[in-house]
Amino acid sequence: MNGFSAPVKSPHYRIMALGRNSKKTIMVLADLIALPLALWSGFALRLAEWWPAEFIQPAWPLFIMLPIVGLLVFMRLGLYRAVVRFMGAQAIFSVIKGVVILAAFLWVAAIVLNVQPFPRSVPVNFALAALVYVGGSRFLVRSYYHWLLRYYVEKDPVLIYGAGGSGVQLAAALVNGAEYMPVGFIDDDQGLHRSTVNGLPVYSPEQLSVLIGDQGITHVLLALPSASLSQKSVILESLSAFPVYVKTVPPMSEIVSGESVDSLRDVELEDLLGRDPVPADVELVSRSISNKAVLISGAGGSIGAEISRQVLVNDPKSIILYEMCEFALYSIEHELRELAGSLGISIDVYPVLGSVLDIERIDRVLRKFKIDTIYHAAAYKHVPMVEHNIFEGIRNNAIGTKIIAEAAVKASVERFVLISTDKAVRPTNVMGATKRLAELILQDLAQRGHSTVFSMVRFGNVLGSSGSVVPLFRNQIGAGGPITVTHPEITRFFMTIPEAATLVIQAGSMAKGGDVFVLDMGEPVKITSLAKRMIHLMGRQVKDKENPNGVSIEYSGLRPGEKLYEELLIGDDVIGTDHSKIMMAREEVLKHEILLDVILKLEEAEVSGDAVAARAILESAVRGYKPSSPVVDWLAVRAADEDISAPLH
Structure with a gap:
């Protein structure tokens, strides 16, 4: 038993250290005593005497046969295979079933052996007594075990936020684990306050401060798998004021898929900043995908991979994954094939190695696979990296877009959607400037009257993409700090990868030609504030005069090409669309000759x-x-x- 702190010579330690076979033997011996005792109780209750000899003496064969038959019945029912500390409704049912069988056996045996006198109520009384002795002994052992866990096993005291079904399951799992000991629930439902659920008290969120101080709470576990992202965000905002480590149970979709409730995980940025996504317009999504040959360039990247996943589940004719990184291409192809298998989908997936700068290869791929829709996500996106490699940024982001877009025109591709960025707006770096140049190239092609419908979609940072700030901060906090932030005032927009990909697909389906779509990214987030919230939610304090041992935040200065604030529009001329999260910008274009x-x-x-x-x-x-x-x-x-x-x- 990990963390068991009773002295080695303690009887508690010796009992906990017993092997499984020894514990089974004890339970068998207990039943050998309990069953004759229950039969004696049946006679004593019926006749209101401690020892009614004239009735018990003729029934002595029953006292010998009953425990032997009882052991055989209980073994058949699997009662000795059940681990007592995990005993639940199934074990209780087995005890009841066994006792009823033994009561029936007792009645039949008394008739066959002609036991006289034998009151007819004795089997009923026996059944009630046996239920108490056999079942009760197991519940006593179970209660004793849990008492030992609470008082002798070194475990961190925790509060569970959410006293619903998931919270109760989590509490039961934690009691039998070796890491956390639940001491109560926190719940917003006032009707539950001052009550107990599964033996644990339910507190109001306003009592958190007192509970943390009085009971030494180290963790708060969020058991709200069905809560919306906005609800979780509000709760996490309130918890960030306390020095406790916050973890969450998996979302309901994963629990339904078989994930365990006690598979606790760290708070993700989606939970911190999440907003509830607008349900996708099925018609818009299917317009560019259903029964289409779809090519995703940069399919191994964060956005390209998510677009590939969403294309797969929307009934395409075929999927062509175009990627220059061999390992990234292998990874997304393997993932899509596994996903298709799990969903029972049969779709042709073609992993194609290649660069968007390879004119001949691009031409052949588009013609041979008869591509209908292209999602162009291939790009170099890391600002400092492109700043240090200017020509590669220009070639890949701008010239590469020109090559694949012109090939799309020659191959009569129906739709071409460029994945753009907020950094293309009044850029301060080469990456943003090359992405804006890529937009200008597509706008120029759209003006020249080609049949291919060109569009581009701008959005900010996506959560969980490569190079994301969140895993960096988490690793830095886990190492004790410092957290590195480039500037105290730097802000960024954030959006989840699935939401961004869904909106990209829908925006591309709304395009008429040359459209610049802008996604509603919500409010910008101050990175310093984000860092402080993560420090608090990981159970630490920000280093200051009052907390000299806390996690410090150090400012490293803006990197080459980096700016404090990101924007999504160059001008103020923006119009809405039929989708509440998608806007369309009207912006200047360059003349073809220029x-x-x-x-x-x-x-x-x-x-x-x-x-x-x-x-x-x-x-x-x-x-x-x-x-x-x-x-x-x-x-x-x-x-x-x-x-x-x-x-x-």
């Missing part, structure tokens, strides 16, 4: 390796682009080190 000249000059700058010129060309083409740092492209920096007179701005 756009071609920009791309030509960028290609010339790459040939000469002039990163400074390349960034200047982007500044001239992308409205509002104002770099926030000098040129930090690695090759340009190395060149400047060799020629000290070369400027990097």
